[in-house]
Amino acid sequence: MNETELSSHEWWESYKETVNNDPEMDVRGHDKFSENFYIEIGDERVLVEMNGGEIAELVPNPTMNHQWSFGVEGDREAWEAFVQETPPAFNHEIIASHYRTAVRGEEGHLQLTGDNKKIFQHLRAFQRTLDLMRVAHNNGGN
Amino acid sequence: MEGTDMPTSYQPGDVEPIDGSYVHIDVEGVSHRVYYEENGPDDGIPLLCQHTAGNNCQQWRHLLTDEEITENFRVIAHDLPYHGKSVPPTTQEWWTDDYTMTAKKFTDTLVSLADALELEDPIYMGSSMGGNITLELADWYPDRFQALIGLECGAHSPGFYIDWLDHPEVNTTxxxxxxxxxxxxxxxxxxxxxxxxxxxxxxxxxxFKGDLYYYSVDHDYRDKLDQVNADECPLYIANGEYDYLTTPEDGRQTAKGIGEGATAIELAQIGHFPMSEHPELFNAYIRELLADITGDRDEALPDVLEPDDVGIELHPPGPAREKPAD
Structure with missing residues (x-):
């Protein structure tokens, strides 16, 4: 387990490196993923600016001067579950977690916001980018 | 990896004992050419296996080669029309319609297939849409099957009939x-x-989207579980721990609503595609249910089946360790 706390500066830097070195982000058109999205952990929001399947910039507390297409929101406990090496059922993947929130009306899961069309146009690349939070959190799988 | 039926155990020149055939059946007055694969003795207990929405019979390839199960069961896995190697009907201008599955069409297909193959007292098993349809089968055709196994089955599974799954500006593949x-x-x-x-x-x-019309829209047994005749045809509802569409708790509630003849089992540490996502664990789990159906099991099935219960040790690579172990 990584000693670095989720969402610390060091954590985000490690995450950026993990995404930008991931071989799946280079194939199947995932290198066309250039939609910005935000990750909101509790009340901390970080904008992930994507360019060609890589994270170009991480922007804490984005403002009206920034642009994004979609985002994911959840309380810290839901994200802590999401990044566990073996995450618990229903907080183990973004569509799963969003479904329990949006369709079943449950608390304690993640929720997608923003442009659904763009989410589905880049679904796998976006989903992979989020799954790489788990890889980064667990020392890159090493 | 343990087990003799897993891909790592094959050598060059090995030929798997699966036979593939095409059978012609009528569904709602239309003739269809249906592909199916099978393995097991001709006089074995027929076990008819249904793939999930938008998929095909290859999901069952590890059950079809399970030496222990195919010793006693004639395992049959088919492709629904429009899926896998079952081409659309040659008599229809199907390209002028959006493909849409309904409960009636689905049950007609399964019963026509069982009739065409002259299956005597078959066990039916299906996952997801194939699990949900066990409720309609027990409602409308309780005499046609010896028992029904609904994997990832619920009275209602809303929210997955999604327009983006068939949209020209989305990479739907x-x-x-x-x-x-x-x-x-x-x-x-x-x-x-x-x-x-x-x-x-x-x-x-x-x-896939057309199948989900049945799955998320047409199938709704919330107010009619009393019509499911599990007392005439035993029904097993086995849902995986990680199935967020029809949870193990949904399975328990559905079985409870049906009453006599319905049994719910939670399959631990597996999800919505158990037969293809973790064949070794699934085959071990399903042996327990099959033994219950055939009367070869003394104790009642537990509320939860765990890997330890069936002698399976989970493999070390976790989700965070997706890199090759080089």
Whole structure:
């Protein structure tokens, strides 16, 4: 387990490196993923600016001067579950977690916001980018 | 990896004992050419296996080669019309309609197939849409099957009839697969999960979404579970721990609503595509249910089946360890 706390500066830097070195982000058109999205952990929001399947910039507390297409929101406990090496059922993947929130009306899961069309146009690349939070959190799988 | 039926155990020149055939059946007055694969003795207990929405019979390939199960069971797995190697009907201008599955069409297909293959007292088993349909089968055709196994089955499974799954500005080949990525348990081997996604990527345009019309819209037994005749045809509802569409708790509530003849079992540490996402664990789990059906099991099935209960040790690569172990 990584000693670095989720969402610390060091954590985000490690995450950026993990995404930008991931071989799946280079194939199947995932290198066309250039939609910005935000990750909101509790009340901390970080904008992930994507360019060609890589994270170009991480922007804490984005403002009206920034642009994004979609985002994911959840309380810290839901994200802590999401990044566990073996995450618990229903907080183990973004569509799963969003479904329990949006369709079943449950608390304690993640929720997608923003442009659904763009989410589905880049679904796998976006989903992979989020799954790489788990890889980064667990020392890159090493 | 343990077990003799898993891919790592094959050598060059090995030929798997699966036979493939085409049978012609009528569904709602239309003739269809249906592909199916089988393995097991001619006089074995027929076990008819239904793939999930938008997929095909290859999901069952490891059950079809399970030496222990195919010693006693004639395992049959088919492709529904428009899926896999079952081409659309040659008498219809099917390209002028959006493919749409309904409960009536689905049950007609399964019963026509069982009749065409002259299956005597078959056991039916299906997952997801194939699990949900066990309720209609027990409602409308309780005499046709010896028992029904509904994997990932619920009275209602809303919310997955999604327009983006058939949209010209979306890469539906990949999206129809990876919309289902999280339906599988992170404990399942990555090779098997990726193969399940690969099978999803083989579906024709609009077919996955059309199946989901049945799954999320047409199928709704919330107010009519009393019509499900599990007292005449035993019904097993087995839902995986990681199935977020029809949870183990949904399975328990559905079985409770049906009453006599319905049994709910939670399958631990597995998800919505158990037979293809983790074949070794699934085959071990399903042996327990089959033994209960055939009367070869003394004790009642537990509320939860765990890997330890069936002698399976989960493999070390976790979801965070997706890199090759080089």
């Amino acid at each position: 990949e999206v129809n697969a990876y919309a289902c990525w999280g339906l599988m348990a992170p404990q399942s081997p990555e090779q098997s999960r990726r193969e399940t996604m690969y099978l999803y990527e083989q579906g024709a345009t609009g077919v």
